[in-house]
Amino acid sequence: MVGRARSPRRLGDPLRAAPHARPGLSRRNVTVPATTYALVGADGRSYRSVVPGAWGGHRRTRIYGRLDCPAALRALARGGYRTHRVFFTDETGAVAAGYRPCAVCCPDRYRDWRATQRASRRC
Secondary structure, three states: OOOOOOOOOOOOOOOOOOOOOOOOOOOOOOOOOOOOEEEEOOOOOEEEEOOOOOEEEEOOOOEEEEOOOHHHHHHHHHOOOHHHEEEEOOHHHHHHOOOEEOOOOOHHHHHHHHHHHHHHHHO
């Protein structure tokens, strides 16, 4: 049985694939930069942190709550909410930045906040 005539191999043609996809690249260990998160501080300004936020909020409505808040998750599913989403490292930072608690996921804190708001309006 006679095979087909093939073109002659050129010098330097590999017989199989290179062991490395891009052999020209160095194989040194490359340090990956640490992941950073955008958080809002007590002064209301954004900053970068290596620690993720524990509380979420909405910049326009100035409401903060838990990250698993059902109302926030529904708003995220509807869309448009994501662009105004902010994160805080702790609850005191959210309060200091001027945000109020969510009535859905933090009802006790919301009742306390509401009572102080009503008391301050009476004066």
